[in-house]
Amino acid sequence: MTYKDILLRAPEPEDLELLYEWENNIEYWQISNRVTPFSKYVLKRHIETSHRSIYENGQLRLMIDTLNEGKTIGTIDLFDFDPYHSRAGVGILIAIKEERRKGYASMAIECLKNYCFETLRLNQLWCNIVETNHASIDLFSSAGFVKSGTRREWIRSGEEYLDQIFMQLIRSDDV
Numbered sequence: 001m002t003y004k005d006i007l008l009r010a011p012e013p014e015d016l017e018l019l020y021e022w023e024n025n026i027e028y029w030q031i032s033n034r035v036t037p038f039s040k041y042v043l044k045r046h047i048e049t050s051h052r053s054i055y056e057n058g059q060l061r062l063m064i065d066t067l068n069e070g071k072t073i074g075t076i077d078l079f080d081f082d083p084y085h086s087r088a089g090v091g092i093l094i095a096i097k098e099e100r101r102k103g104y105a106s107m108a109i110e111c112l113k114n115y116c117f118e119t120l121r122l123n124q125l126w127c128n129i130v131e132t133n134h135a136s137i138d139l140f141s142s143a144g145f146v147k148s149g150t151r152r153e154w155i156r157s158g159e160e161y162l163d164q165i166f167m168q169l170i171r172s173d174d175v
Helices: 013-023 026-032 040-048 104-119 134-142
Strands: 006-009 060-066 072-082 087-094 124-130 146-157 160-170
Touching: 006 104, 013 040, 013 072, 060 104, 072 104, 087 104, 087 134, 104 124, 104 134, 124 134, 124 146, 134 146, 134 160
Parallel strands: 087 124
Antiparallel strands: 006 060, 060 072, 072 087, 124 160, 146 160
16 A cells, blocks of 8 residues: 555565564563563564454554655554454554654555545544653644543553553544
């Protein structure tokens, strides 16, 4: 799927090393709500099964490539896919720091929104963002997501607890 300057594509075997590096980067664990590393074996199996439909896996990971350079800069995920209630969670990572704040994340979310609302016919998308991640809150707000709740002291960060913001985008006639 392409949108403006990006391509969203399924993971390929040659993405294994990138995914291994990104999934095991402790800096990203707080945003992904993880506390344990992934093995190459698990990631390889994930890539091998990525051809299955979101209805089988309950999730979908797409790699984000720049169209101009053909460079893989991050991932965008649909998770907790619920076809009965017609909703899914969204997570995004622009892992290459030099590629942040160039609009790629916004393009990826717009492309994913189109896929979710037009192809999957979902009613809503949602995300959880730690309160201190202002860049992500701004990103999802600019994509039309609205804050619908706060989970108080939800995420442990060292010795303190941080609130987590819950945001939703409900499908409307103009989306």
